[in-house]
Amino acid sequence: MATDGGNLDTEATTKGNSGNPADGGTTGTAGSQGGGRPDDKGTLSVKPPRGTPDILPDETERWQYIESCARQCLSVAGYREIRVPIFEHTEIFRRGVGETTDIVNKEMYTFTDKSDRSLTLRPEGTAGVVRAYLNGGLHRLPPPVKLWYMGPMFRYERTQTGRQRQFHQVGVEAFGSAGPLIDVEVIMVALACLTAVGLESFELQVNSIGCRVCRPAYRELLKAALEPLLPQLCDDCRERFHRNALRMLDCKSQTCQAHYGQVPASLDHLCLDCQSHWRLLLELLAQQGLAHIVNPRLVRGLDYYTRTVFEILSRDPRLGAQSTVCAGGRYDNLVEMFGGPPTAAVGWALGMERLLLLLGDRIQSHLAAFIVSSSPDRALALANQLRQAGVSCDLDFPAQGVAARSFTKQLQQANKLGAAWAVILGEEELASETVTLKNMASGQQSRIALAELPAHLTRRP
RNA sequence: GCAGCCGUCGCCAAGCGGUUAAGGCCCCGGAUUGUGGUUCCGGUAUACGCGGGUUCGAAUCCCGUCGGCUGCCCCA
Numbered sequence: 001m002a003t004d005g006g007n008l009d010t011e012a013t014t015k016g017n018s019g020n021p022a023d024g025g026t027t028g029t030a031g032s033q034g035g036g037r038p039d040d041k042g043t044l045s046v047k048p049p050r051g052t053p054d055i056l057p058d059e060t061e062r063w064q065y066i067e068s069c070a071r072q073c074l075s076v077a078g079y080r081e082i083r084v085p086i087f088e089h090t091e092i093f094r095r096g097v098g099e100t101t102d103i104v105n106k107e108m109y110t111f112t113d114k115s116d117r118s119l120t121l122r123p124e125g126t127a128g129v130v131r132a133y134l135n136g137g138l139h140r141l142p143p144p145v146k147l148w149y150m151g152p153m154f155r156y157e158r159t160q161t162g163r164q165r166q167f168h169q170v171g172v173e174a175f176g177s178a179g180p181l182i183d184v185e186v187i188m189v190a191l192a193c194l195t196a197v198g199l200e201s202f203e204l205q206v207n208s209i210g211c212r213v214c215r216p217a218y219r220e221l222l223k224a225a226l227e228p229l230l231p232q233l234c235d236d237c238r239e240r241f242h243r244n245a246l247r248m249l250d251c252k253s254q255t256c257q258a259h260y261g262q263v264p265a266s267l268d269h270l271c272l273d274c275q276s277h278w279r280l281l282l283e284l285l286a287q288q289g290l291a292h293i294v295n296p297r298l299v300r301g302l303d304y305y306t307r308t309v310f311e312i313l314s315r316d317p318r319l320g321a322q323s324t325v326c327a328g329g330r331y332d333n334l335v336e337m338f339g340g341p342p343t344a345a346v347g348w349a350l351g352m353e354r355l356l357l358l359l360g361d362r363i364q365s366h367l368a369a370f371i372v373s374s375s376p377d378r379a380l381a382l383a384n385q386l387r388q389a390g391v392s393c394d395l396d397f398p399a400q401g402v403a404a405r406s407f408t409k410q411l412q413q414a415n416k417l418g419a420a421w422a423v424i425l426g427e428e429e430l431a432s433e434t435v436t437l438k439n440m441a442s443g444q445q446s447r448i449a450l451a452e453l454p455a456h457l458t459r460r461p
Numbered sequence: 462g463c464a465g466c467c468g469u470c471g472c473c474a475a476g477c478g479g480u481u482a483a484g485g486c487c488c489c490g491g492a493u494u495g496u497g498g499u500u501c502c503g504g505u506a507u508a509c510g511c512g513g514g515u516u517c518g519a520a521u522c523c524c525g526u527c528g529g530c531u532g533c534c535c536c537a
Contacts, residue, residue: 047528102535106462124537153537158462160531169537236534252533301536311537324537351537372496399489411497426495440497 051157051165059356066355067150069196070170077189079148079172084128086152090118096127096334098303100243107155121154124302125171125349126331133175134340143176143343150352161320162354171328171349175335178344180281183308183330184288186346190312190326191290193350199314199358202325204290206310207267207298208278209246212333214271215306218264219245225263232259249297265296277307304331308346318357325358326350368457369393370414370440373425374404382425389454394419414440421457 048054055063074081090110097104109121122128129149132138138145150170157163172189174182187204194202210218223245230238234253241248249260270278285292292310300309309329319325328348335343368391373379379395386393394417396410404410407426414422424436424445435453438445448456 045528050528107535155536157535158533159529160533163536167537171537239534247535321532322537327537349537354537374495406493407495408493408497411495413497415497422497424496428495436496438496443497445496 049165051159053164062356062359063352066197066352066359067170070148070150070193073189073192073196074148074170074172077146077185077192079146079174079189082129082132082147082149083151084125084132084149085122087119087121088128088131090120092127092131093120093123095337096130096304097124101302103155103302107157109154109156123155124153125149125151125169126173126302126304126334126347129171129173129347130334130338130340130345133173134335134338139175139335139340139343144182145175146172147174148172161318162322162351162357164353168352169349170352171347173345173347175343175345177346178332180277180284180308183281183346184284184290186328186348187285187290187310188288190328190348190350194312194326194355197355197359199325199355201316202312202314204292204310204312205295205298206281206285206292206308207295208270208274208281208307209266209299209305209309209329210270210274211306214269214274215266218266218269221264221269222246222266229259244303246299247301250299260297267294267296274307281308300327300329304334304337305329306332310348312350314358316358318360319354320357322354324351325354367392367394367417367419369421369423370410370417370419371395371423371425372407372410372414374407374427375425375430376402376404378430379404379425382423386454386457389458391454391457393423393457423453423457 071081090108093108094104099105103123108123111119113119129147133145133147138147148171150168152166152168154166156165159165170193172186174186191204209215223241226233226241226245226248230241233241233248233256234251237248237251237253237256240251246266248256249263251257251260267278282294295311298309298311307330310327311324312326313323314325315323326348327350328346330344330346332344335341335345369386371379371383371393373382373395376395376398383393383395396405396413398405407424411422419440422438422440424438426436429435429447429450433450434447435450436445436447437453437456
């Protein structure tokens with residue numbers, strides 16, 4: 001990318017450029033209307049669509065770090081990876097996530113393909129995993145079936161810190177066990193992932209929102225209690241009252257919250273089964289030493305949740321207005337809703353971008369060796385050999401031609417790239433089948449036989 | 462969808478009606494063609510988001526537009 005990478009203009013302009021708007025095109029507005037691909041100057045804009053930031057090399061290393069932590073934590077806990085499509089038939093999400101949710105009503109990227117099918121970029125992971133679980137016959141496996149996934153999700157939202165239009169989640173879903181023990185395991189695994197990544201202070205909140213037996217009655221009770229308050233509540237809450245009254249409970253408005261203190265809590269109106277599930281859950285959390293806070297106002301924005309719901313939050317200011325890093329719960333009816341056998345399930349998703357925000361500064365890349373040579377072709381051959389031995393190494397690439405640059409230049413390069421060792425392969429070394437190994441931190445160097453090089457480099461400097 | 466703030470080189474950033482539009486970082490070269498990090502010297506850039514208006518004169522003022530950030534809604 002050394003030169004002028006920026007200009008993607010298709011036009012075969014001469015360098016002259018004397019006349020500015022001389023030849024056509026500057027009428028400009030032509031292509032830039034809605035799609036907005038060409039920028040104001042008529043060159044192709046290199047900006048990505050809003051809310052879909054590029055993840056540059058310094059960043060990808062941090063992503064890989066998190067991914068490998070998660071992969072490790074999940075696999076030792078017996079969760080197996082599943083990869084499902086990035087888009088599904090729209091119906092999967094409409095029915096799965098819920099017709100009344102904002103996600104479905106205003107945030108989905110829905111399009112029609114050339115066969116006139118309505119497809120939607122996945123706004124979340126669970127619906128697709130449930131679909132695949134059934135389609136792949138996983139429901140015939142001995143339960144519990146424990147799965148995890150990782151990948152991009154898409155929601156059309158206003159961007160801000162910790163919220164993008166394309167964002168990434170890692171999630172788990174455990175099918176086929178209705179007891180609270182697996183709720184606790186799933187939570188444990190989430191905490192393990194966060195801890196493995198190096199996160200320190202976060203808070204686990206739990207609640208139970210009942211099931212299809214007790215929730216309808218509770219909802220009516222709640223609405224009855226809320227209705228007289230409506231005139232004093234915020235516009236959003238008045239709207240929620242009709243759409244999804246439970247969501248009123250986590251309104252951010254102080255005044256609304258003041259009223260909700262007296263309103264009945266779902267926890268006090270659970271059916272017997274839900275009650276016993278909830279009590280056992282709390283016991284297990286205590287037994288396992290998992291610090292938690294019962295938050296009777298904790299609700300979920302997706303319709304499929306039942307019984308246990310939880311969130312792991314952080315108050316770190318780097319998250320901006322966001323606080324939830326991981327959230328999930330039980331969804332005991334969803335499999336059945338998709339036409340499968342009645343199957344209890346529980347899962348969570350955690351937001352990678354949010355985790356990244358909490359992780360702070362970059363992780364250093366580890367370049368073990370940089371080859372400084374008077375013979376670039378020999379250097380390249382040696383690099384190839386070292387790389388095959390698993391040693392990360394690089395070498396100097398002249399801007400043009402194949403003549404070696406000065407050792408000074410090459411050492412500077414080694415320094416810039418942060419190499420632990422410089423491997424000097426000059427005329428003398430080439431003649432004697434040796435190499436001068438220089439420790440870039442201490443400056444000390446020694447001459448060793450070429451054959452011993454890989455062994456030296458696999459040791460820590 | 463709503464609200465506030467902001468757009469000057471790849472990045473940070475002066476300038477606030479008349480300037481060849483500072484400076485720093487990065488990058489490149491040299492001092493140092495077999496030895497880096499410091500230092501010194503030199504070099505490169507189609508930078509005032511775009512369009513229109515006011516003005517003798519606009520990066521500076523006005524309008525519009527696009528883009529970014531922050532918050533609301535919602536959510537991981």
